[in-house]
Amino acid sequence: MKRSISNRIRFLRFQNGEMSQAQLGQRIGVTRQTIAAIEAGKYSPSLEAAFRIAEVFHVPLEQVFQWGTKDGFRK
Amino acid sequence: MPYREKTAWLSLIAMAIAFVPYFAITAAHSRPAVPNLRQLALFAVAAMVQMIILGIGHAYLSHGSPEEARTPPDERDAAIMRRSISFAYYILIGGMILVGCVMPFNSSGWTIINAALVMIVLAEIVHYGVVVVSYRRQA
Numbered sequence: 001m002k003r004s005i006s007n008r009i010r011f012l013r014f015q016n017g018e019m020s021q022a023q024l025g026q027r028i029g030v031t032r033q034t035i036a037a038i039e040a041g042k043y044s045p046s047l048e049a050a051f052r053i054a055e056v057f058h059v060p061l062e063q064v065f066q067w068g069t070k071d072g073f074r075k
Numbered sequence: 076m077p078y079r080e081k082t083a084w085l086s087l088i089a090m091a092i093a094f095v096p097y098f099a100i101t102a103a104h105s106r107p108a109v110p111n112l113r114q115l116a117l118f119a120v121a122a123m124v125q126m127i128i129l130g131i132g133h134a135y136l137s138h139g140s141p142e143e144a145r146t147p148p149d150e151r152d153a154a155i156m157r158r159s160i161s162f163a164y165y166i167l168i169g170g171m172i173l174v175g176c177v178m179p180f181n182s183s184g185w186t187i188i189n190a191a192l193v194m195i196v197l198a199e200i201v202h203y204g205v206v207v208v209s210y211r212r213q214a
Contacts, residue, residue, distance in 0.1 A: 030149040033077045033213070037151060042213040046150050 007065045009039050012057045028052035078136065078143035079152055080210035083203045085132040090203070093125035094196050101189055114185050118192075155209040163202035170194025 013019045021035040028049055037043035038053075045053070054061045097117060137144035148156065174191045182190070 030151065031077065031143075031146065033210075034149050034151040037213040040213055043151050043154075049150060 003067060003069055005044050005065055005067055006041060007038065009053065009064060012064065016057055024056060027056050077210055078140050080207060081136050083206040085136065086203045087200065089125045089128035090196060090199055092128060093121045097121035111185055155206055158209060159202045159205035162205045163198040166201050167194060167198035170197065
């Protein structure tokens with residue numbers, strides 16, 4: 001089965017006061033389009049950007065990103 | 076559409092407007108002798124047209140979205156740029172081998188110069204083409 005990096009940034013954004021993609025991007029130093037691409041699984045961020053995202057949401061990295069099968073990581 | 080995708084489109088359009096007529100006129104009125112001031116003037120006109128389009132286009136785009144224009148490229152922009160440059164590099168190096176190592180045996184003068192220009196323009200088209208495709212696919 002094909003494995004890939006999945007994430008739950010969208011869920012975490014809504015859990016954190018419906019933060020917009022632009023606001024998240026501004027806080028970690030990337031554009032809104034880059035956040036959209038990460039959320040859609042089209043772009044894998046650098047390790048530093050991944051840690052910054054986790055830091056914004058005050059969660060460990062593995063609660064934001066997971067390496068696994070496509071359907072293996074919900075919400 | 077992101078600002079950097081717009082500038083890539085602008086570069087493609089400027090290249091097409093400036094160099095399609097240049098190569099069409101050159102192919103129709105081939106004068107391979109060197110020196111050839113008319114050919115040189117034609118190239119100067121093409122280069123100036125390209126610069127004018129790029130200058131006006133960049134001014135217009137940065138006026139439309141000044142914040143995006145001021146923002147430095149982020150890591151995804153840099154990754155797209157690296158990918159596009161590596162694609163264009165292979166086109167350019169292949170073209171330069173052809174122009175510099177093969178063509179001198181059977182061509183001369185402006186034929187070689189124009190072949191080099193074709194390869195440079197082709198490499199630029201690939202470069203900006205990959206940028207546009209990457210932004211379209213969100214890659």
